[in-house]
Amino acid sequence: xxxxxxxxxxxxxxxxxxxxxxxxxxxxxxxxxxxxxxxxxxxxxxxxxxxxxxxxxxxxxxxxxxxxxxxxxxxxxxxxxxxxxxxxxxxxxxxxxxxxxxxxxxxxxxxxxxxxxxxxxxxxxxxxxxxxxxxxxxxxxxxxxxxxxxxxxxxxxxxxxxxxxxxxxxxxxxxxxxxxxxxxxxxxxxxxxxxxxxxxxxxxxxxxxxxxxxxxxxxxxxxxxxxxxxxxxxxxxxx
Amino acid sequence: xxxxxxxxxxxxxxxxxxxxxxxxxxxxxxxxxxxxxxxxxxxxxxxxxxxxxxxxxxxxxxxxxxxxxxxxxxxxxxxxxxxxxxxxxxxxxxxxxxxxxxxxxxxxxxxxxxxxxxxxxxxxxxxxxxxxxxxxxxxxxxxxxxxxxxxxxxxxxxxxxxxxxxxxxxxxxxxxxxxxxxxxxxxxxxxxxxxxxxxxxxxxxxxxxxxxxxxxxxxxxxxxxxxxxxxxxxxxxxxxxxxxxxxxxxxxxxxxxxxxxxxxxxxxxxxxxxxxxxxxxxxxxxxxxxxxxxxxxxxxxxxxxxxxxxxxxxxxxxxxxxxxxxxxxxxxxxxxxxxxxxxxxxxxxxxxxxxxxxxxxxxxxxxxxxxxxxxxxxxxxxxxxxxxxxxxxxxxxxxxxxxxxxxxxxxxxxxxxxxxxxxxxxxxxxxxxxxxxxxxxxxxxxxxxx
Numbered sequence: 001x002x003x004x005x006x007x008x009x010x011x012x013x014x015x016x017x018x019x020x021x022x023x024x025x026x027x028x029x030x031x032x033x034x035x036x037x038x039x040x041x042x043x044x045x046x047x048x049x050x051x052x053x054x055x056x057x058x059x060x061x062x063x064x065x066x067x068x069x070x071x072x073x074x075x076x077x078x079x080x081x082x083x084x085x086x087x088x089x090x091x092x093x094x095x096x097x098x099x100x101x102x103x104x105x106x107x108x109x110x111x112x113x114x115x116x117x118x119x120x121x122x123x124x125x126x127x128x129x130x131x132x133x134x135x136x137x138x139x140x141x142x143x144x145x146x147x148x149x150x151x152x153x154x155x156x157x158x159x160x161x162x163x164x165x166x167x168x169x170x171x172x173x174x175x176x177x178x179x180x181x182x183x184x185x186x187x188x189x190x191x192x193x194x195x196x197x198x199x200x201x202x203x204x205x206x207x208x209x210x211x212x213x214x215x216x217x218x219x220x221x222x223x224x225x226x227x228x229x230x231x232x233x234x235x236x237x238x239x
Numbered sequence: 240x241x242x243x244x245x246x247x248x249x250x251x252x253x254x255x256x257x258x259x260x261x262x263x264x265x266x267x268x269x270x271x272x273x274x275x276x277x278x279x280x281x282x283x284x285x286x287x288x289x290x291x292x293x294x295x296x297x298x299x300x301x302x303x304x305x306x307x308x309x310x311x312x313x314x315x316x317x318x319x320x321x322x323x324x325x326x327x328x329x330x331x332x333x334x335x336x337x338x339x340x341x342x343x344x345x346x347x348x349x350x351x352x353x354x355x356x357x358x359x360x361x362x363x364x365x366x367x368x369x370x371x372x373x374x375x376x377x378x379x380x381x382x383x384x385x386x387x388x389x390x391x392x393x394x395x396x397x398x399x400x401x402x403x404x405x406x407x408x409x410x411x412x413x414x415x416x417x418x419x420x421x422x423x424x425x426x427x428x429x430x431x432x433x434x435x436x437x438x439x440x441x442x443x444x445x446x447x448x449x450x451x452x453x454x455x456x457x458x459x460x461x462x463x464x465x466x467x468x469x470x471x472x473x474x475x476x477x478x479x480x481x482x483x484x485x486x487x488x489x490x491x492x493x494x495x496x497x498x499x500x501x502x503x504x505x506x507x508x509x510x511x512x513x514x515x516x517x518x519x520x521x522x523x524x525x526x527x528x529x530x531x532x533x534x535x536x537x538x539x540x541x542x543x544x545x546x547x548x549x550x551x552x553x554x555x556x557x558x559x560x561x562x563x564x565x566x567x568x569x570x571x572x573x574x575x576x577x578x579x580x581x582x583x584x585x586x587x588x589x590x591x592x593x594x595x596x597x598x599x600x601x602x603x604x605x606x607x608x609x610x611x612x613x614x615x616x617x618x619x620x621x622x623x624x625x626x627x628x629x630x631x632x633x634x635x636x637x638x639x640x641x642x643x644x645x646x647x648x649x650x651x652x653x654x655x656x657x658x659x660x661x662x663x664x665x666x667x668x669x670x671x672x673x674x675x676x677x678x679x680x681x682x683x684x685x686x687x688x689x
Contacts (some may be wrong), residue, residue, distance in 0.1 A: 054594065054683040075598045082596025093591045093686065097255050109244045110596045158596070 001030040001194050002051070002162055007060030009046055020046045022217045024060070028162075028210070033188040033195040035205035038214035045166065047214065048198045052085055052164050053077040065161045082110055086155030086193075088165035092147040094139040094154075100126065101135040104153045111158070118157075125153035129183055145176035152183060162194040169204055181207045240601045249609035252581075253616070260613060262577045263669075266570030267617025267662050272624035274563030275650060275658040279629060281556040283648040288548060291477075296541040299521050300381075301528050303328065303336070303514040306537040326535045328511045336516050339530055341523040344380030348373050349494045350512045351503055355451040356399075356487065362407040362441060368399075368485040370450065372494020378470070381517050387444040388468030394496065398468040398488040399443060402481040406437035438478055444469050450487075452501045460501050464489070521545070563658075567665045570617075574669035578610060582677040589677050590685025599678040606674030607667060614666020618659040625650060625658070 007024040010017045021043045028034055038044040049055045051062055053069045062069050065084055072080060086107075087093075094103045104122040126132050129149040131142075139147055148168060155163045165184070169177035185207060188195050197208060205211045213220040253260050292298065306326035328347065336345040349372035356368045375390035375398055383400075390398065416433050423429055443466045450462045464487075472481065489497065497503070516531065518524055521542065528538045582589075589602055629648050636647065 049683055052594070075600075078593065078596055078598035081594065087594055089686070093587075093594075095588055095591065097251055106592070107595045109248075110240055110592075110598075110601055112241050112244075115241075115243075154595070 001032075001065065002028040002196070003061075003063040004047075004051065005061045005063070007047070007050060007057050007062065009043075009050060009055070009057045009059075020217050021050070021057075021214075024214075024219050026212055026219065028194055028196065030161075030194055031188070031192040032210060033185065033197070033208045034210040034212060035208040036196060036198045036212050036214065037200070037202065037205045039200055041216075042214040043217040044198050044200075044214050048164055048166055048196070051196070052087070053081060082107065083158065084161040086158065086160040086163035088148070088151050088155050088163060088168045090167035090170040092139070092144075092151045092171075094147055094150055096139055099136050099138055100131070100142070100150050103139065103150055104157055107154060107158045121157055122153070125156055126150075128156075128187065129153045143176075144172055145179060148172065148176075148180050149183065152180070152187070156187065156191065156193065159191075160193065162196060165195060165197045167199055168197060169199070169201070177204070240597075240604070245601075245604050245608050246612075249605050249612055252585075252605075252609050253612050256581055259577045259581045260616070263574045263610075263613040263666070264617045264620055266573040267567070267614055267665055268620035268624055270563060270567030270570040270665065271618045271621025271658045271662040272628060273566040274560060274661055275622065275625035275654045276628050276632075277559030277563050278556060278654040278657065279625070279648055279650045280632075281552055281559045282651045282654070284555075285548065285552040286649075287647075289545065291480075292541070292544055292548065296544055297515075297517075298541050298545055299518050299524070300540070301516040301518065301524060301531060302539050303332075303516060303531055304512070304537045304539070306535055328514050328536065332534050332536065333514055335534060336514065336531060339516075339527055341519045342516055342527060343519050344377055344517040346374050346377040346381070346515055347491065347511045348513050348515060349491060349498075351494060351497055351501070352452065354487075354501075356403065356485075357449040357451060358407060358441065358443065359447055359449070360409070362409050364403075364406045364408075364485065365413065365437075366406070366483055366485055368403050368487050370397075370487045370489060370494075370497065372489050372491045372497075375468075375488060375490050378488060381515065382473070384471040386469045386471040388466070391467050392490055392492075393465075393467065394490070394493050395464055396467040396490065396493065397448065397464040398470065399448075399466055400470045400484065400486040400488075401472040402484040403487055404441050404443050404469055405478075405482055405485075406439060407441040407443075408436050408439070412436075437482055450497070450501075452503075454502060462497060462500055464493075564661065567661055571665045571669040574610065574613065574666065575672055578606070578613075578670055578673035579676060582606070582673045582680075585677070586680050586685040589680045590682045593680070593682035594686060602678040602680075603674040606677050607670045610666045610670020610674070611663055612666070613670075614663040615659075617666065618662030621658055621662055622655055 004024055004026050007021055008019070009021040010019045012018075024047065036044045036047060046055070050057050051064070051069075053062075053072065057070060060070070064080075067080065067084075069077060069080060094100075095106065098106065101119065101122045104125060105118040108118045108121070123132065123135060126135055126149075129152050131146055131149050134142060134146060134150075139150065142150065148171075152168075155165075168184070169180050172180060181204060184195060184197070187193065195208075197204065199205055211221065289298075305328050330347075333345055333347055336342060351370040351372065353367035353369050355363055357363045375392070375396075378390060378398065379385070385398075386401065388398070413436075416429070416436070420426070420429050420433060446466050447463050448466055450464060452460050452462075454460060472478075514536075516527065518527055524540055524542050528540060531538050592602060629650055632648050
């Protein structure tokens, strides 16, 4: 479903070049939920941005649903993101002047989908994330956890091949974090959507089927879904 | 992306960003109002002058005069060739002219001369009255209306126009007033008194007046006439101008009699000065004039005055439009600045939209529609402003003018879509740069928080 091949990326700062990612290769199967784990500066956010087509790598290829996104231009990438990719942001990134329902519908607006169908799908997803009664409220009227549920619903509305979640629980308290992780796990199982969660928290990564650990731009472990629990720095994860 | 969605999202921004909206709408509305007001002043002034010209130059009339009888070609075989050959104005030609399609009226005129008109109590005007012989029954066909009385065939009867009844003062009063004015040339009160006397209306209906004519030999010849009618003041004509427009209409029979009595020339073979043909609409003038020319007569119209006027006003209106467009260009700078600021403030939102799948065109279109909506709002407000400005200007004109028919500015309905079009176009053109700039926003840079 998602295949990263020999991906390298570096930033140029004057004459100096800083390597952020070095020859990363891994693959994710359809319907898997994986975690990109790493400390700050490990390159995990850069890897997420590259996989989402928001940046171009210095070297390597990224295949999503059989398409190499590295060779696409900006409009092709926009089209591709619209159909195949969903996003969940750490800070939710909802549009303040749109209602909860309108925020969820927004990716479908860019696809010229019929308003009635959009509304129907948005309400169904809000039901799934547990906030059907908040549809006509504005984001500012919701708690952080509720806003993240809206963000999750929005990421799912286009029925994407893969959803990238960038520190989805980073702004939440422990109890809400647990709730959000449970929602993601449930949706992953029921909707058969691939989730790639970027996190620096081991506790969050432990909920996924596979953990890809990055350190200083290198892939340290690629734990397969069928593997036995593997110790990473003294902490274990389950497949 | 659906048009309704683009419009809704853009309208939402217009509604939400009140300061940006207010700045842009204010600029556009001023420009739009400037265009509408400038064009309205041009149109109103043209119409006013046309109306004034029409009341004096009668642009819907053709003046037909006798020619030497030279044939001007055309199909004249059906007409009595003996009469046509001579090129004279005859009753027969008059009847032919009356038959022409779109001719409203035609009448023969026999101009006598300018004469002094005295009342029995010796009141007279400083300006002489033109005495004209015509068919009095036809006066109303030429747009004249009777204020008092009615036409009559009685010999020795006269119908006076409105101007002929103005400013009749006795000689001594006039002389004394003129002497006072000469002695105190800067006395406004005296001058105003003199002006008011000249505008004073004298009741002459059913009164006897005396025509006084000074012959070339210096002999003074008088003839009494009875005023059987007074014509109404022509619409659109100013009182000032009517002072100089003094006319007395007599029947053709009375005219012939006066001609003889006042020794205005002996003419055995009766000739008329001219025939006036009134046409239903100015647009038929040229066509009818060509048909009349086939009767071997000479014709003239004042239509060229209208064309000359239209050409002059074309320049004035173009200049007015230019001023409005210049103001709109200035206004467009405010839109570019305000919308570019708005684009910068909305970078994050644009970034999110791009991440969610909006392409360059969709982002660009949202900004352009937003700019067009600002233009539309500015245009609507500009229309309201223009009505308010015109209302104020009309109030000012009325307060400075003592004339009832002072030029009144009106807003022609055609100027409103023109103003709106310019307003929306300004909005769209001004929105292009911010729209392109917004669409080029890098999504990753825009959503990055650190």
